[in-house]
Amino acid sequence: xxxxxxxxxxxxxxxxxxxxxxxxxxxxxxxxxxxxxxxxxxxxxxxxxxxxxxxxxxxxxxxxxxxxxxxxxxxxxxxxxxxxxxxxxxxxxxxxxxxxxxxxxxxxxxxxxxxxxxxxxxxxxxxxxxxxxxxxxxxxxxxxxxxxxxxxxxxxxxxxxxxxxxxxxxxxxxxxxxxxxxxxxxxxxxxxxxxxxxxxxxxxxxxxxxxxxxxxxxxxxxxxxxxxxxxxxxxxxxxxxxxxxxxxxxxxxxxxxxxxxxxxxxxxxxxxxxxxxxxxxxxxxxxxxxxx
Numbered sequence: 485x486x487x488x489x490x491x492x493x494x495x496x497x498x499x500x501x502x503x504x505x506x507x508x509x510x511x512x513x514x515x516x517x518x519x520x521x522x523x524x525x526x527x528x529x530x531x532x533x534x535x536x537x538x539x540x541x542x543x544x545x546x547x548x549x550x551x552x553x554x555x556x557x558x559x560x561x562x563x564x565x566x567x568x569x570x571x572x573x574x575x576x577x578x579x580x581x582x583x584x585x586x587x588x589x590x591x592x593x594x595x596x597x598x599x600x601x602x603x604x605x606x607x608x609x610x611x612x613x614x615x616x617x618x619x620x621x622x623x624x625x626x627x628x629x630x631x632x633x634x635x636x637x638x639x640x641x642x643x644x645x646x647x648x649x650x651x652x653x654x655x656x657x658x659x660x661x662x663x664x665x666x667x668x669x670x671x672x673x674x675x676x677x678x679x680x681x682x683x684x685x686x687x688x689x690x691x692x693x694x695x696x697x698x699x700x701x702x703x704x705x706x707x708x709x710x711x712x713x714x715x716x717x718x719x720x721x722x723x724x725x726x727x728x729x730x731x732x733x734x735x736x737x738x739x740x741x742x743x744x745x746x747x748x749x750x751x752x753x754x755x756x757x758x759x760x761x762x763x764x765x766x767x768x769x770x771x772x773x774x775x776x
Contacts, residue, residue, distance in 0.1 A: 510655070510656055510657060510658060510659060511591075511592045511631075511653075511654065511655045511656065511657060511659060512589055512590060512591055512592060512653075512654060512657045512658070512659050512660060513589070513590040513592065513607075513629065513631075513651065513652065513653050513654075514587065514588075514589055514650075514651075514652040514654075515537065515550070515551075515587065515588050515589075515590070515607055515627075515649070515650070515651055515652075516585060516586070516587045516648070516649070516650045517585070517586060517609060517625070517646050517647070517648065517649040517650075518583070518584060518585045518586075518646065518647045518648040518649075519533065519535060519580075519583045519584065519586065519611050519623070519646065520583055520611075520623065520645045520646070520647060521533075521583060521613065521645075522611060522612070522613045522614070522621070522622060522623050522645070523645075525614075526613065526614045526616060526621040526622070527613040527614065528613065528614045528615075529613045529614060530583075530613045531580075531581060531582045531583055532579065532580065532581050532613065533553075533579070533580050533583065533611050533612065533613045534553060534554035534555075534557045534558075534560060534561060534579050534580070534611070534612050534613075535551070535552065535553040535554065535561075535580065535586065535609070535610070535611050536549065536551070536552045536553075536554065536561045536564035536609070536610050537549070537550050537551035537552070537588050537607065537608070537609050537610075538550060538564055538567060538568060538607075538608055539590060539605055539606065539607055539608075540567065540605070540606045540608060541600070541603065541604075541605060541606075542603050542604045542605070542606075544606075546567045546568050546569065546571065546595075547594050547595070547600060547605070548571075548590070548593065548594050548595045549564070549568060549571070549595070550588045550589070550590040550607075551577075551586070551588035551704065552564075552576055552577065553576075553577045553578065553579055553580050553586075554576060554579055555576065555578065555579050557579065557612065560612040560614065560615060560616045560622075561610050561612050561616075561622065562610075562612075562616055562617065562618055562619040562621070562622065563608070563610050563619035563622065563624055564608075564610050566619070567608070571595050577704070585648065587702075587705065588704060589660045589661070589704065589705055589706070591659035591660055591661050591662050592631065592659065593659075593662070600631065601631075602630075602631050602632045602633075603630070603631060604628055604629075604630050604631075605628065605629060605630075605631055606626060606627070606628050607626075607627045607628070607629070607651065608624070608625065608626055608627075609623075609624065609625040609626075609627075609644070609646050610622050610623065610624050610625075611623040611645075611646075623644050623645040623646065624644045625643045625644035625645070625646035625649065626643055626644065627641055627643060627649060627651060629651050629653050630653075631653065631655075632655070633655055634655070635653060635654050635655060635656075636651070636652075636653040637650070637651070637652050637653070638650060638651045638652075657669075658670060660673065660674075660704075660705060660706035661673060661674050661675045661704075661706065662675055663675035663676055664682075665682040665706070666706075669706075670706040670707070671701055671706065671707050671708060671709040672684035672685065672701075672703065672706055672707075672708050672709060673706050674703050674704065674706070684703035684706070684708040685699060685703075685708055685709070685710050686699075686703075687699060688710035688711075693716075693723075693724040693725040693726075693737075694715060694716045694717075694725040694726070694727055694728075695712065695713070695715050695716075696712075696713035696714070696715075696716070697710050697711065697712055697713060698710070698711050698712075698713040719731075719734040719735040720735065720737075721735060721736040721737065722736055722737065723737065724737060725737055726738040
């Protein structure tokens, strides 16, 4: 009877979902495009510009913002603002001061985090360079792709003054911004709250001023990471580093670096004067004592 009981418990666990490991949803869309200036007279701020990229379903309903480069000038992205309504669902990047290529990823989820069904989806792009009050004053691009079981790649697309547009749909790719770091493709995930394991870094503070740490990759692409940079070995004023072999004479940072150490810091040459003065004082006291 004991084997039957074990099998029964396994069946119950399977029914309740206790023993079933969670399977991460897969699939993503990568959109690459190049922005260009808005035609006159609606390009008064060029090359400064703000950008939004969002997705709508086949019925034209807003699904999700998948990229935005805008701060206080959100109202000037008229078409995007009208489409999204009250939804606030994307991490904002800084406004841009030049035109050029951009890349965004969509994890095939809507603004509420639900996986979207198969079907035709429209990717919309908008660029504003003025105090636009109508969508017609901005560049607007429209592109579509079909979400299904088959991978799809479109390249060389152009629309609405957006050029070099490519859309890569992969139903089996790991999904960025889903709260899971899928190594080795991903280095972090913006879906993880700041401070959590696997969260994308916004900065890379260095514990040693002479050993910088560089922020590489892009959080929106799940590739941001802190990587050790090139050690500083030159004696340079005001760079925060007193490199080994440097002294106060050739590096102002050594003045506040404290006593020299074997691990780095200022060269002992920068403190020779103080040592000689201390020795001279000791010798003087010794001579006086012998005379007494």
